[in-house]
Amino acid sequence: MGAKDLVDEPELVQLLSPEGRRIDHPRYSLDIGPDALRGLYRDMVLTRRFDAEAVTLQRQGELGLWASLLGQEAAQIGSGRATRPDDYVFPCYREHGVAWTRGVDPLKLLGMFRGVNHGGWDPNENNFHLYTIVIGPPLLHAAGYAMGVLADGADTAVLSYFGDGASSQGDVAEAFTFASVHNAPVVFFCQNNQWAISTPTERQTRVPIHRRAAGWGFPGVRVDGNDVLACLAVTRDALERARSGQGPMLIEALTYRMGAHATSDDPTRYREDAERREWEAKDPILRLERHLTQEGHADDAFYAEVAEEGERLARRIREGVRAMPDPDSAAMFRHVYADGHELVEEEQKRFADYQASFEEGN
Amino acid sequence: MGAKDLVDEPELVQLLSPEGRRIDHPRYSLDIGPDALRGLYRDMVLTRRFDAEAVTLQRQGELGLWASLLGQEAAQIGSGRATRPDDYVFPCYREHGVAWTRGVDPLKLLGMFRGVNHGGWDPNENNFHLYTIVIGPPLLHAAGYAMGVLADGADTAVLSYFGDGASSQGDVAEAFTFASVHNAPVVFFCQNNQWAISTPTERQTRVPIHRRAAGWGFPGVRVDGNDVLACLAVTRDALERARSGQGPMLIEALTYRMGAHATSDDPTRYREDAERREWEAKDPILRLERHLTQEGHADDAFYAEVAEEGERLARRIREGVRAMPDPDSAAMFRHVYADGHELVEEEQKRFADYQASFEEGN
Amino acid sequence: MVSQEMTLAGALNASLRRALEDDPKVRISGEDVGRLGGVFRVTDGLQKDFGETRVSDSPLAESGIVGTAIGLALRGYRPVVEIQFDGFVFPAFNQIVTQLAKMHARSLGKVRLPVVVRIPYGGGIGAIEHHSESPEAYFMHTAGLKVVSPATAEDGYWMLRQAIQSDDPVIFFEPKRRYWDKAPVDTSVAPAPLHKARVVRPGTDATLVTYGPTVRVGLEAAAAAAEDGTSLEVVDLRSLSPLDFGTVRASVEKTGRLVVVHEAPVFVGPGAEIAARVQEQCFYHLEAPVLRVGGFHAPYPPSRLEDDYLPGLDRVLDSVDQVLAY
Amino acid sequence: MVSQEMTLAGALNASLRRALEDDPKVRISGEDVGRLGGVFRVTDGLQKDFGETRVSDSPLAESGIVGTAIGLALRGYRPVVEIQFDGFVFPAFNQIVTQLAKMHARSLGKVRLPVVVRIPYGGGIGAIEHHSESPEAYFMHTAGLKVVSPATAEDGYWMLRQAIQSDDPVIFFEPKRRYWDKAPVDTSVAPAPLHKARVVRPGTDATLVTYGPTVRVGLEAAAAAAEDGTSLEVVDLRSLSPLDFGTVRASVEKTGRLVVVHEAPVFVGPGAEIAARVQEQCFYHLEAPVLRVGGFHAPYPPSRLEDDYLPGLDRVLDSVDQVLAY
C-alpha cells in the first residue's frame, strides 16, 4: 500500500523507539526528567481510559456517538503538553487528549456526543476552542486568531489540529496562505492517522502531507506520532518559533487510528486487521511504559496507581454523564443571537404557548 | 519589493533573451524554424492589435468592460500554440491570446464584454471552454475533465489557466489534490502577471507559485512568461508528459500586466510607473522581433504585412461589434434549463404578455 | 409487474446499480462511497461490481467533488456524487450556485451538465451538529438547478433514475431518517414523471402539502384527523424545483385550507413560496390563511431537543385545527 | 445638527473611518481595500490613515477572508470585511453558514462574533456576469445572521456604524447602483435603530414594501401613481433579518393591498416570506393578494437585458394596478 512507503520515510523525527529506547536527533533534543515522563504517561493512560469509557457509554445508549482517539494519545498529549496556558488551540472533534492537556474537564466533551449541546465548554476558559465538525474551517479561524495575536504584539502561539483527510479541503490551503503572508504565529498540526473514515491517506495525497508547507515558504516536518517525546519536542520547537516571530509551521504526526472512525463505523468493511496489529506493536503508551521501566523511572506501584486513577476518572465520567440533564425546549432558541432577534423571540413564545396548551390537554 | 526577488530566481526557464538571443537550456530545447517563428510573431501582434481595438471599443461605449492581455502575449501564445486540437483548454477571463491559438473568432470573445451574452462561443467547437469569471472553479473543472480523459483512455491533455491572485483560492489546491491523486493529464498554467487588480503577488504568496506543486508530488516549473519560445517549449513538454500518463504539472509563467486590470481600473492609484517601464524593456513582441531581425528571418515587408493584417482584423472586429444585435428579452429565460422548467416557462409567458400589453399602450 | 419490498436505501442502491449497468457514462463519486458503500450504504457493493474508476472514493473536499463532476460532465460523463451529510454541502456551494446551475445558460445551451448531487438530509436520527439539516431552500432559490426529494422506496428508485437521465443538474435530497423504511417497489414502470406532485391521500376539509421525510408525518396526521372526523388531503410535492403548483392549487381549490409542512426552517423557506403563490392564485378559494409548520429560525438543535424542533404529528394537527377554526 | 451632502459610498467611507477612530479593535480587510480603496472606493484613504495592519488587502480567497475574520473576532477584534461583488460571496458561504452564523449558539453564548460582511449587491450598472446579483435570501434563511441593507447615504452611514457595534454577525448589503446617489447625512444622531423599517412615504391605497436599491424605484412609482390619484405607502425595510414585520403589518392593515419589490429572484425569495406572513397575519385585512415584483427564476442576464430583468417603474405600477383592480 502507498501509505506504507510514506511511513518509512527517513525524515521522520523519532526520539523514542517502539522498544522504548531514547534516540538522539540532530535538531530536536528534549531534556526531560522522570517526573515529566511519568506525567506524560499518566496523561496518555487517563486519556485512553476516558476514551474507552466514552465508547462504553455510547454502547449503553448514554451517548449518541463517540469518536475515539485510541492510538493517537502520543500525538495529542505530546503536542498539547507543548502549549502554554496563553496559547490558543483549535481542535477538530477527536482531540480529547489535547483537551485534557488544556485542563478541560473531559465530562464537558461528552455533552455534544450525548446530544445535550453542540459545545459544552467555554473556549475562553482554557483557550481551547470548541470542537468543529465541519472539516476545514477551523484552520482559517486559527490563522485569523494568530493574525490578531500578531497585531496585539503578544508572544502567544496558536495550535491548529487537522487530519489527513482534512488536508484536502480548500480551507486548509487558504489558511496556509493567510498564515504565511502575515507570518502569523500558528502551528498547523496534522494527525495523519492514515484514514479518513474508510478512505486511506493515499486517496488524499501522493506525498507526505508535511511537504505542503514548502510550497508556502514555511517549514514542514514529519514526526512519529506514536512517540510522545518527539511530538512534544517538535511542537514545542514550532510554537517557540511562532512566538518569536518566525511565522507558521506545519507538523505532520504519523500515527494510526486504532479504532473505528466513530462508534457508528465498522472498519472491518474496508481495512485489514493485519494493519491494525502492525500498529499495535507501535503503541504509544506501551512505548513510554517500556522506557519508564527500562530506565527504572516507574514501578508496578506507579502503574497500578495510574490505573486506579483511571478507574476513578471513568467512574466520575460515567456518573457525570448519567446525571447530565436534558436541555429545556427553550434552549433551542436561547443563543441564536447575542443581541436578540424579533423572529426568534416570537417563535420561542409561540412554541412555549403551544407546549403549555398541550400540557393543559390541548 | 518582494516580487523582484522572485523575478531574479535562477530557476527561470528562458530560451530567448530580452535582446532577442536564443539561449540553450539543459532540459527544454526547441527546434523551431523561421516559418513557425514568424507564425508566433504574427499571433502575438494580431492578438495585441485585437486587444487594443477592444480597449478602444470600450472607451467608445461599444463594450461595457474589457480585460486587456497587454504584456501577456508570449505566455498565452506560447502555451496556447503548444496544444493540439484534441486537447481541452480552460481559461479564466483574460486569455484572448489562448483563444486565438484555439481558433476561436475574437469577435465571439466580445459578446460578454458588450453585455449581449455570458459566453458567446461553443466550447465544444474548439475545445476552448467559456471564460469563467469566478476565480477558482475552472481548475476543478479541468481536473475533472482530465479524469474523464483518463477514463476514456485518450491521449488528450487538459490545459488550465489561472492567475497569481487565483493561486490563493481553495479550489486551486483542491484541483491539485484531485489531479495528483488521479494522476490526471492536466497542466496548470499560472500567468503570474504580478498583480491581482491592486494586490501584488507578495500578498498572495511569499515563495514562487510553481513551488506549490512539490507539495502535491508533481513537478512545478517557472518560465519566463515574456519569452514565447520558453512558454511554448515548457508547455509542450508538460502536455506531452500529461498525454503519456505522467500526470499533472504546474507551470508558472512570470510576466507582467502592462495595462489596467480592466478598463474600469486605474493602476496609477496603486503602482509605480517605473515598474511598468522596466517591464517594457522585456516586451514579448519586441523580443521576438529582435530575434527575427537579427537572424534575418523577417524584414520590413513582413512586419508591414502583419501590421496591415492587424488593421484588417481590427476593422472586422469594430464592424462586427457594432453590428452585434442585442438579445431579445426572451433570451433571459431561454437556456436556464436544458429540459425545461414550469416556473421559467410561466415567467417567460407572463413577461411576454406584460410587454405586449405595454406595447399596446397599457 | 415486478414488485419487491425494499428499504429506501436499498431502492436507491438498486437504482444506482441499474444506472451503472445501463449507461457506461454514469460515474459515482463522493467520500467513502467505494469500499464502505457510503456511510448509509446507499452505494454498497457498487465499487466491487463496477470497479474503482466508475465508483470512486473522493478526497475529502466537497468543492472538489462537485467541481470535478462538472469537468467529467463536460467530457460527456453523467456523474452522480454523494455529499455525505446535508451540513457538508456548503463547501461545494460556490461550485453549485455559480457553475453547476449557470453553465447551461452561460453557454447558451451548448453545454449540458447532467450531474446529480445526492444529499442525505433532515433530522430525526439523533446525530451531532451538521448531520440533520434541511438546506433545500438554498437550492430552490437558485435558478438552473432542479431539486427533488423522494419520500418512498419506489420514488427513490425511480426519481433517482430519472434524475440521472435528466440533462439538467439535479439536487437529490434523500430523507435519511426514512432510509430504513420498507415498501414495495415496482422496478418495471415509473409511477410518475420526475417533477409531478402526488396526492397521497385524498381528502376534503384541508390540504397538507409536504415532501420527503415529513410525508409520513402528514399521512399519520391525516389518519389521526380522520378519527376525529376530519378529512385531510395529503400532497407529496416530490419535486421542489420545478414545483408542480397545479396539483397544489387543485387541492386548495377543493379544500380551501392549507398547511405546509417541512423540516427546513420556515423563514424564507419552501413553505413561504407555497403560501405566497397560493394566496396569490387561490385568493378567493382560501377560507383560512395558509399556515406553515417547519423548522425554527435557529440552528438545528442538539439531538435531545430534535423532537421539539421537528414538525411532528402534534404540531401539524395543531395547525390543522387552526386552519379549520377559520 | 451637522448635516452634509454625501454619496452613499462617501457616507459608508465616513462611517468606516469613524469606526476605526472610535474603536481600536475595528479591522478592515478584503480584496483591494487598501491602496486602491476598494473597487468602489468605499475604503478610500483608510489604509493611508490607519495603516496596513488595520486596513489590509487580503489574498484572493473569500473563505479565507471570512474565516480569518472569525479568528480575529475570537481574539477580540471587530472585523469588517468586504466581498468585492455579490457573486463572489459563495466561496465564503461555508464559513458564513456553518461557522459565522452558528458559533454563538454552538458556544451557548460564550463566543460572540461581531463580524460585518459588506457586500455591494444588485444590478443596474451594466456589469458582466456575477457582478449584479442579489443573494440576500440565502442569508435571511440562515439563522444566526443579521441581514440589513441601507437605501440612502444617511442610512448607509448609521446602519454601518450600528452593524459594527452589533455583537452579532451582520451581512451588510450595499446597493451598488446607488453608491453615487447624493443626500444629506446627519452624522450627529442615528435616525433609527438598525432593525427598524421606515415608512418613507405615507399613503392609503396600497403599500409598496421594498429595500436597498429599489426603494428609489418604489418612491418613483408612488410619485407616478400620485399623478393618477393613487396614494401609495412606501416602506423601506432596511433590515431583512430580523424583519420589522410590525411596520409592514400596520401599513397593510391600513391599505389592504401590498406589492413587494426587490431585485432578488422571487422564487423562495424575500418577498415570499413577506407575502406568507402578511396573508397569515393580515388575512382579514387583505383586499387583494400580495403581489411580488422581482427577479426571475433565471441567472442575472447579460447587461443589455438588465432593464428587462430588474423590477422597474413600469413593472411595479403594473402590479399596483393589479392589486388595485381587486
Ligand SMILES: Cc1ncc(C[n+]2csc(CCOP(=O)(O)OP(=O)(O)O)c2C)c(N)n1
Ligand atoms: C466538510 C466535511 N465533509 C465531510 C465530513 C464528514 N466526515 C467527518 S470525519 C471525516 C473524515 C475525516 O478524516 P481526517 O481528516 O483524516 O480526520 P480523522 O477522522 O481521521 O481524525 C469525514 C469525511 C465533515 N465532517 N466535514
Ligand SMILES: Cc1ncc(C[n+]2csc(CCOP(=O)(O)OP(=O)(O)O)c2C)c(N)n1
Ligand atoms: C471568487 C472571485 N473573487 C473575486 C473576484 C474579483 N476579481 C476579478 S479579477 C481579480 C484579480 C485576479 O487576479 P489574478 O488571478 O492574478 O488574475 P489577473 O487578473 O491578474 O489575470 C479579482 C479579485 C472574482 N472574479 N472571483
Ligand SMILES: [Mg+2]
Ligand atoms: Mg485521518
Ligand SMILES: [Mg+2]
Ligand atoms: Mg495577476
